[in-house]
Amino acid sequence: MSGSIDRSRMCAYVNIVLLISFLAVVASSVVIWVVLPAGGLHGATFLGIRRGPWTDVHLVSGAVMAAFVVVHLTLHVDYFRALPAIVHR
Numbered sequence: 001m002s003g004s005i006d007r008s009r010m011c012a013y014v015n016i017v018l019l020i021s022f023l024a025v026v027a028s029s030v031v032i033w034v035v036l037p038a039g040g041l042h043g044a045t046f047l048g049i050r051r052g053p054w055t056d057v058h059l060v061s062g063a064v065m066a067a068f069v070v071v072h073l074t075l076h077v078d079y080f081r082a083l084p085a086i087v088h089r
């Protein structure tokens with residue numbers, strides 16, 4: 001398959017993006033939920049960043065994760081086709 005990108009390489013890139021975006025979603029959710037909760041101290045910051053931009057980090061990393069989960073799932077359609085047989089084995 002010279003010239004075209006092979007499946008396992010494609011999976012690897014997608015998985016790296018998933019891992020990084022997942023960690024960003026979880027970390028930013030802790031910031032906007034525990035560290036800088038809604039209705040907390042006015043003007044409070046974490047790492048010099050206010051709550052608003054942290055929710056932007058959360059939304060953007062969440063959207064990237066959601067989009068790449070769709071790509072990740074399409075790369076594993078064969079697995080989902082095989083699932084019923086695996087369950088009923």
Ligand code: HEM
Pocket residue numbers: 011012015018019022065069072073076079080
């Ligand atoms: C959120 C971040 C996620 C990460 C970091 C992640 C990572 C991985 C990795 C490393 C693999 C094994 C390598 C591969 O086959 O590509 C894998 C396989 C798989 N993932 Fe994910 N994944 C994530 C989310 C999801 C979600 C949300 C679903 C489904 C709802 C899912 C469904 C699957 C399936 C069906 C396989 C193949 C399982 C198999 O062949 O035994 N993944 N994932």
Ligand code: HEM
Pocket residue numbers: 025026029030032033037038055058059061062063064065066
């Ligand atoms: C691991 C998965 C996730 C966790 C644990 C999580 C957790 C949270 C938490 C704790 C809040 C704060 C709620 C509040 O203070 O009222 C929040 C808000 C929010 N989340 Fe998530 N979230 C996740 C995934 C996502 C994804 C995938 C998206 C978008 C694609 C998303 C978009 C949002 C938005 C738009 C808000 C509102 C932010 C605001 O206050 O303006 N989240 N999330």
